[in-house]
Amino acid sequence: MAKGTKIPTPTIERLALYSRPLEALLKDSPSLISSEKLAELCGVNPAQVRKDLAYFGEFGVRGVGYDVKELLQQIKKILATDREWKLCIVGMTNLGYALLENENFKRRGYTFVAAFDSRSQNLGKKPSSGLTVQPFSRIKELVGMLGIEIGVITTSPFEAQRAADLLVDAGIGAIMNFSPAQVRVKGSRVVENVDFTVKLENLAYHLGKIP
Amino acid sequence: MAKGTKIPTPTIERLALYSRPLEALLKDSPSLISSEKLAELCGVNPAQVRKDLAYFGEFGVRGVGYDVKELLQQIKKILATDREWKLCIVGMTNLGYALLENENFKRRGYTFVAAFDSRSQNLGKKPSSGLTVQPFSRIKELVGMLGIEIGVITTSPFEAQRAADLLVDAGIGAIMNFSPAQVRVKGSRVVENVDFTVKLENLAYHLGKIP
DNA sequence: GCCTGTGAATCCATTCACAGCT
DNA sequence: AGCTGTGAATGGATTCACAGGC
Numbered sequence: 001m002a003k004g005t006k007i008p009t010p011t012i013e014r015l016a017l018y019s020r021p022l023e024a025l026l027k028d029s030p031s032l033i034s035s036e037k038l039a040e041l042c043g044v045n046p047a048q049v050r051k052d053l054a055y056f057g058e059f060g061v062r063g064v065g066y067d068v069k070e071l072l073q074q075i076k077k078i079l080a081t082d083r084e085w086k087l088c089i090v091g092m093t094n095l096g097y098a099l100l101e102n103e104n105f106k107r108r109g110y111t112f113v114a115a116f117d118s119r120s121q122n123l124g125k126k127p128s129s130g131l132t133v134q135p136f137s138r139i140k141e142l143v144g145m146l147g148i149e150i151g152v153i154t155t156s157p158f159e160a161q162r163a164a165d166l167l168v169d170a171g172i173g174a175i176m177n178f179s180p181a182q183v184r185v186k187g188s189r190v191v192e193n194v195d196f197t198v199k200l201e202n203l204a205y206h207l208g209k210i211p
Numbered sequence: 212m213a214k215g216t217k218i219p220t221p222t223i224e225r226l227a228l229y230s231r232p233l234e235a236l237l238k239d240s241p242s243l244i245s246s247e248k249l250a251e252l253c254g255v256n257p258a259q260v261r262k263d264l265a266y267f268g269e270f271g272v273r274g275v276g277y278d279v280k281e282l283l284q285q286i287k288k289i290l291a292t293d294r295e296w297k298l299c300i301v302g303m304t305n306l307g308y309a310l311l312e313n314e315n316f317k318r319r320g321y322t323f324v325a326a327f328d329s330r331s332q333n334l335g336k337k338p339s340s341g342l343t344v345q346p347f348s349r350i351k352e353l354v355g356m357l358g359i360e361i362g363v364i365t366t367s368p369f370e371a372q373r374a375a376d377l378l379v380d381a382g383i384g385a386i387m388n389f390s391p392a393q394v395r396v397k398g399s400r401v402v403e404n405v406d407f408t409v410k411l412e413n414l415a416y417h418l419g420k421i422p
Numbered sequence: 423g424c425c426t427g428t429g430a431a432t433c434c435a436t437t438c439a440c441a442g443c444t
Numbered sequence: 445a446g447c448t449g450t451g452a453a454t455g456g457a458t459t460c461a462c463a464g465g466c
Contacts, residue, residue: 195227
């Protein structure tokens with residue numbers, strides 16, 4: 001596969017998807033898996049699996065399949081999840097707290113090293129071992145000092161844009177926004193808007209049509 | 212636009228997106244908006260906005276634009292969010308608790324009427340006014356009795372499939388799964404898998420390529 | 423003149439089908 | 445024989461560009 005090809009976003013998201021069952025299969029042996037088997041576990045098409053992987057190299061053996069352990073390693077390398085990432089949370093809402101303590105994040109090497117809130121009554125609290133809630137005014141200083149790479153926004157929708165601006169100004173690399181307000185940033189920074197009321201509304205739409 | 216046309220999922224998700232700024236614009240007057248303006252607020256293409264809306268009718272006036280209030284009403288009707296929906300949470304993790312108390316859900320008419328957990332030490336607690344945590348064994352009974360339409364799974368990945376099976380068996384209409392394990396259900400039930408570690412991994416991928 | 427509604431054109435992603443390797 | 449890697453074919457979704465109505 002030619003280098004420099006633009007990789008489709010759905011492909012990246014599926015790579016993450018593939019890694020879940022692979023992790024579970026690590027203990028099994030023989031640790032080989034076919035594209036058909038993996039596809040079934042993830043609910044996708046086998047050709048899709050092969051094409052996704054082929055963007056990055058030839059990881060399989062024709063007539064045999066993929067080695068589970070090696071494939072997982074390769075995927076982690078591609079996704080850059082073979083190392084620790086430093087995050088901060090902005091907005092100590094219940095959701096912010098839940099993410100801070102989230103086992104699935106920890107397990108994958110996403111570590112929260114700072115927490116911010118704008119409401120003075122929340123400052124100084126310790127929602128997690130070693131973390132003290134800091135005011136927005138310290139975002140710039142701490143993002144730089146601690147080398148924070150990803151900012152997670154869990155404020156109310158009204159504060160989301162301000163939070164994003166502060167993070168960008170602090171030189172953050174990427175933003176994940178959980179508030180139901182689209183945030184816009186200048187430059188080529190990476191932003192994921194994960195508004196899950198949108199997903200709920202998709203469910204409501206489908207349910208509303210049936211009865 | 213012909214009736215019976217299959218509506219693309221992205222269109223539904225964007226309709227939800229459009230409704231956010233429209234709600235904020237409700238108080239303004241004159242309460243008119245052009246596809247271009249709305250598109251800009253949501254970060255999409257103006258033609259996209261018009262095409263999305265055209266699937267469902269002619270809501271605008273040529274040469275003028277869309278009436279904010281009426282457009283919002285129409286969108287809510289399409290998405291079936293002009294009424295209350297009854298939900299339950301399965302898995303009283305931090306995330307489960309955060310969703311239960313989530314203002315954005317409440318504001319949009321999504322009401323949690325039951326909460327379940329499998330761990331006996333959590334049973335009987337009252338995470339929210341009027342709600343008592345119930346064992347999995349009561350899912351079937353309560354989903355039927357309370358008329359619960361949407362089940363939200365916030366268990367560990369290891370319990371997610373069992374939770375889904377129990378919900379389906381109880382006759383639930385739709386499932387939203389927050390655990391990082393794909394759940395599969397038989398039949399035509401609607402399932403949304405909202406694994407946000409997948410989104411994080413997308414950010415990591417992009418960040419990993421830059422420096 | 424202005425902005426919607428929409429066929430046509432383009433772009434992107436998925437699936438098929440088979441050549442190629444073990 | 446079996447399963448990967450991939451060009452070709454298909455299927456969707458987005459964008460363009462303009463006709464149509466205020």
